[in-house]
Amino acid sequence: MYIKKTGNDINNMATEKEYFTLLHASTDATIFNEWSWVATQQQHNKEDSHLFITYRRKNSGELIAFFAFSLCKEILYTIPVTVCRFLQYPYGDRIGMLIHPDHLHIMETCLADITTELSSHFDIIMWDQWTDTIGLLSRARQWALRNNQKIHIKNTCNCPVVRTKDITKKELDKVISSKSASRIRRLRKKLNNLSHRVVLGSPDPDKLDGILHQIMTTESASWKGEQGVGLFSSSTGAEFFREISHNLMRNNQLFICLLYMDKTLVAYRYGFLFRNTFFDYSLAYLPQYGHLSPGIILLDALFDEAIQQRFEAVDASRVGKVSQNPIKKWATFYIDHYRFYWFGHGLRATLLFYVISNLKPWIKNLQRFTNDLCGKS
Secondary structure: OEEEEEEOOHHHOOOHHHHHHHHHHOOOOOHHHOHHHHHHHHHOOOOOOEEEEEEEEEOOOOEEEEEEEEEEEEEEOOEEEEEEEEOOOOOOOOEOOEEOHHHHHHHHHHHHHHHHHOOOOOOEEEEEEEOOOOOHHHHHHHHHHHOOOOEEEEEEEEEEEEEOOOOOHHHHHOOOOHHHHHHHHHHHHHHHOOOEEEEEEOOOHHHHHHHHHHHHHHHHHOHHHHHOOOOOOOHHHHHHHHHHHHHHHHOOOEEEEEEEEOOEEEEEEEEEEEOOEEEEEEEEEOHHHHHHOHHHHHHHHHHHHHHHOOOOEEEOOOOOOOOOOHHHHHOOEEEEEEEEEEEOOOHHHHHHHHHHHHHHHHHHHHHHHHHHHHHHO
């Protein structure tokens, strides 16, 4: 028998200590499942959204499952709907389900409870950037089929990860092509002729705000700033990342790579540490220094540091489905990300189901066909 409870505030559902115990045991947990991240995200949740949090405990009181979602109104494919997402949306790059590995069988009953309790509140559930290596995705699919639930599953990305433990930099450099290795050597040589400084690590607490301001300035001048897709492009994002940076720094989980020319921050790689793995969350650089490939320079320096510090790996965190992320060149293995759709029973949910599962793939296939045709003509 298990104890279940639902609520709308994580602080009333579990202590940070027992949450950490579950997090530590959960195979697919990531930095974006951390208490610091979820608690910060809860504070920055949209005013018009509703939190839904549920847990399972053993009769002894041990926390064995914890789920946190946010419900809000959105317009998807011109259809106004209520969407249920992971609480970590939109900033969480990869999210694992927090279920103790000794109790994976409760996944089905958890799904039944979640969909039943939310049935009158959502049109569609979208679990984005879900990662699974322990069979929970398969359990969810099978449960949905048995219960005539309309679902759609999409593999959103294959994220490259580079193992850096028990390997030398020389061995790692042999992984890439000779052409790529020669290019990096030329970049190093070109950079060594310039006045520069590379700084890697967790900033001092009293210097963090100054560094974040430098990062914001560099990002604003980059293509991310111009297109409004940077971490600090919106006031909401800027506030969130300032706070999460401070919260993670206190746990020694913030790790930043900086490239300076004189006193100017030319480029940065902003990321996090979790289970001794660096998550490469965001990169930006000043466009006038693009010829130096500063992102590659910082990545090369990061590999050096990761090997010296005996990090387990450098993880790209998330990439596009068709990505040019340079980490791919060194990749040891890939981690799949999924988007799992659950559709409600109303008219809008039914419309969305046919758009997402039938019409959208058809349009994409038509676009590919048209592009191929234009390319051949």
